[in-house]
Amino acid sequence: MNHYQERVYLQGHIIDSLVLAKVLDLILMMGGTFDLEDVHIGKTREEPSHARIRIQTASRTLLDDILNAIQPHGASIEREADCRTDCAPTDGVLPDDFYATTHLPTQIRLNGRWLDVGRIEMDLAIVVHEAGSVAQAVPMSEVRCGDQIVIGREGVRVIPLQRPRERDVFGFMESQVSAERPHAHIIADVATRMRQMKERHRERQSDSHVLLAGGPAIIHAGGREALTWLIEQGFIHILFCGNALAAHDMEADLFGTSLGYGLTAGRAVPHGHEHHLRTINRIRAIGGIEAAVTSGMIKQGIMAACVRQGVPVVMSGTIRDDGPLPGVITDSVLAQRAMRALIPGVGLALLVASTLHSVATGNLLPATVPTVCVDVNPSVPTKLADRGSFQAVGLVMDAASFQSELARLLGKST
Amino acid sequence: MSRLLVCPPDFFGIEYEINPWMRRTNRVDHGRAVRQWHELMRVLGKDVGVVLEHMTPIPGLPDLVFTANAGIVVGRTAVVSRFRYPERQPEEAHFEEWFRKQGYDVVTIEQELYFEGAGDLLGFSEYWFGGYRQRSDIRVFPILSERFHREIIPLDLVDSRFYHLDTCLCSLSGGELLYFPAAFDRYGQAAIAERIPDKLRLAVPEDEALQFACNAVCVGKHVVLPTGCPTTQAWLRMRGYETHQVQLDEFMKSGGSAKCLTLALD
Numbered sequence: 001m002n003h004y005q006e007r008v009y010l011q012g013h014i015i016d017s018l019v020l021a022k023v024l025d026l027i028l029m030m031g032g033t034f035d036l037e038d039v040h041i042g043k044t045r046e047e048p049s050h051a052r053i054r055i056q057t058a059s060r061t062l063l064d065d066i067l068n069a070i071q072p073h074g075a076s077i078e079r080e081a082d083c084r085t086d087c088a089p090t091d092g093v094l095p096d097d098f099y100a101t102t103h104l105p106t107q108i109r110l111n112g113r114w115l116d117v118g119r120i121e122m123d124l125a126i127v128v129h130e131a132g133s134v135a136q137a138v139p140m141s142e143v144r145c146g147d148q149i150v151i152g153r154e155g156v157r158v159i160p161l162q163r164p165r166e167r168d169v170f171g172f173m174e175s176q177v178s179a180e181r182p183h184a185h186i187i188a189d190v191a192t193r194m195r196q197m198k199e200r201h202r203e204r205q206s207d208s209h210v211l212l213a214g215g216p217a218i219i220h221a222g223g224r225e226a227l228t229w230l231i232e233q234g235f236i237h238i239l240f241c242g243n244a245l246a247a248h249d250m251e252a253d254l255f256g257t258s259l260g261y262g263l264t265a266g267r268a269v270p271h272g273h274e275h276h277l278r279t280i281n282r283i284r285a286i287g288g289i290e291a292a293v294t295s296g297m298i299k300q301g302i303m304a305a306c307v308r309q310g311v312p313v314v315m316s317g318t319i320r321d322d323g324p325l326p327g328v329i330t331d332s333v334l335a336q337r338a339m340r341a342l343i344p345g346v347g348l349a350l351l352v353a354s355t356l357h358s359v360a361t362g363n364l365l366p367a368t369v370p371t372v373c374v375d376v377n378p379s380v381p382t383k384l385a386d387r388g389s390f391q392a393v394g395l396v397m398d399a400a401s402f403q404s405e406l407a408r409l410l411g412k413s414t
Numbered sequence: 415m416s417r418l419l420v421c422p423p424d425f426f427g428i429e430y431e432i433n434p435w436m437r438r439t440n441r442v443d444h445g446r447a448v449r450q451w452h453e454l455m456r457v458l459g460k461d462v463g464v465v466l467e468h469m470t471p472i473p474g475l476p477d478l479v480f481t482a483n484a485g486i487v488v489g490r491t492a493v494v495s496r497f498r499y500p501e502r503q504p505e506e507a508h509f510e511e512w513f514r515k516q517g518y519d520v521v522t523i524e525q526e527l528y529f530e531g532a533g534d535l536l537g538f539s540e541y542w543f544g545g546y547r548q549r550s551d552i553r554v555f556p557i558l559s560e561r562f563h564r565e566i567i568p569l570d571l572v573d574s575r576f577y578h579l580d581t582c583l584c585s586l587s588g589g590e591l592l593y594f595p596a597a598f599d600r601y602g603q604a605a606i607a608e609r610i611p612d613k614l615r616l617a618v619p620e621d622e623a624l625q626f627a628c629n630a631v632c633v634g635k636h637v638v639l640p641t642g643c644p645t646t647q648a649w650l651r652m653r654g655y656e657t658h659q660v661q662l663d664e665f666m667k668s669g670g671s672a673k674c675l676t677l678a679l680d
Contacts, residue, residue: 018601
């Protein structure tokens with residue numbers, strides 16, 4: 001019987017060099033047995049591989065002999081170590097070898113125990129507060145001089161995603177993007193999740209918010225009515241957008257056009273290109289969107305629904321904006337901060353018809369949040385996946401069809 | 415233009431024994447060693463056309479002449495060696511100081527891991543080979559690999575006469591490789607064969623391997639190697655290289671030859 005065992009760790013370019021094969025051969029040749037507990041093979045030649053090997057032997061002496069024989073080949077006995085920290089040298093600057101986060105659940109080891117990192121998000125650092133009892137992901141710009149920042153990789157572990165209980169499209173966690181794939185089952189799964197979220201939201205359960213980040217194509221393509229309905233019915237709880245979505249939504253209410261096109265007539269109307277400017281001007285004159293809705297100037301649409309339902313809206317500005325509307329945050333660091341503040345509690349994210357807002361939101365979402373990215377241009381979901389949001393399900397279709405089908409499945413009469 | 419770091423052999427000699435080549439009784443003819451070193455410099459500087467950067471020799475550090483073991487240089491970063499034997503450890507500070515004075519970003523291996531520089535780490539633009547067990551520690555390679563985003567294939571050095579990788583393996587600018595297979599175990603031999611096709615690989619015969627044929631300096635289409643290696647030389651010429659032979663037997667008494675006496679800077 002093999003009663004003696006030890007776990008060793010081997011890392012580096014151990015596959016092509018046959019170092020792993022050599023270590024395993026040595027263990028067997030010397031009379032031990034092994035279990036390969038965890039093998040990660042680098043996806044590219046550059047990326048290192050690693051293996052965790054549990055060695056079993058019949059005697060303590062043999063185990064020591066094997067450990068001595070494989071140690072020169074890089075096999076090290078695994079001992080857990082605390083993470084290391086260093087002070088941020090100044091406001092907005094991290095120590096040089098700071099640990100850069102992924103958006104997967106992450107833990108750090110402090111004073112001998114593993115601690116969850118709060119507010120995880122990709123490409124941030126980890127700050128340790130309150131004498132090591134709280135760890136939180138922190139963006140570079142928010143770091144303050146003297147903050148204790150985790151450095152190196154020791155004492156940091158990333159926990160792979162568990163498959164969700166639900167056996168739906170999000171369970172496969174794949175973001176293959178194709179216009180040729182059927183859409184119906186994906187939209188049906190999104191609808192099912194939204195119905196569950198609405199229930200959970202009503203019961204004030206955690207992670208029950210549905211976030212929609214969208215672009216103005218929703219209005220141009222005719223998805224405004226469906227999205228308005230979804231907000232009014234309590235299916236959407238947070239809206240991220242830019243100046244344009246809000247402006248064209250209210251242009252539609254005031255003038256019946258979107259970027260000058262008559263939404264019902266389907267053609268450009270005389271001087272229609274001025275409508276969104278006149279809309280923005282009127283909202284600026286009355287003091288803001290909320291005032292426009294409560295005064296009755298804006299009667300219907302997405303913004304009106306958000307105001308009436310108390311749905312928080314973050315409008316982030318861009319360099320090409322007209323106006324902008326009051327409430328648009330033109331400092332992108334502040335906009336990112338405002339978006340980030342609303343991420344805790346999000347249980348489903350819909351990123352619709354906007355490269356900018358989809359990627360920006362994707363960057364902020366933990367990998368644990370089911371995400372669907374809808375765009376008529378396949379490069380948008382592809383870009384999102386390439387930037388690390390591997391959990392996002394890509395759907396290549398136009399925004400209006402998506403919103404309308406979603407609303408229909410959730411009970412909107414057509 | 416290529417630059418090489420060299421150190422004049424003012425204080426070169428055999429004062430200790432840390433490899434099978436070194437015998438204190440086998441005295442170095444100092445005048446001859448100096449003449450051989452200057453001939454190597456002449457070939458490198460004039461015939462090959464490299465720029466030579468000189469270190470100041472230090473009394474009491476006879477092996478400072480072997481600058482290949484100073485560390486490795488990648489771009490403007492220098493990783494300073496950490497020698498296994500205490501006899502050579504005092505060299506570390508001098509190499510580090512030279513790199514710092516030249517404005518390199520100097521990296522030192524934090525952990526207690528041995529690393530003997532370009533003596534044990536060499537290869538091609540996409541990947542490197544790392545020799546371990548005799549001198550360098552295999553655990554240093556994942557650290558360097560992550561730092562420089564380069565694949566490093568560790569190779570176990572199993573023959574103590576070939577105690578550094580650059581004594582038994584030499585990568586050439588055209589993607590070819592000189593190596594002495596018996597210096598590696600079957601895993602290492604298989605790993606090398608897997609990477610380099612047969613026709614690009616010369617298995618150097620043992621008599622030439624013992625002349626340190628693999629301890630050659632390749633700069634562009636020039637290869638500088640020790641005398642007494644006709645098979646290697648013929649193969650190199652067949653592959654289109656211009657070869658330059660230099661008599662370096664005084665340095666062989668210490669277990670080093672052309673490559674050991676230089677460090678590629680960029």
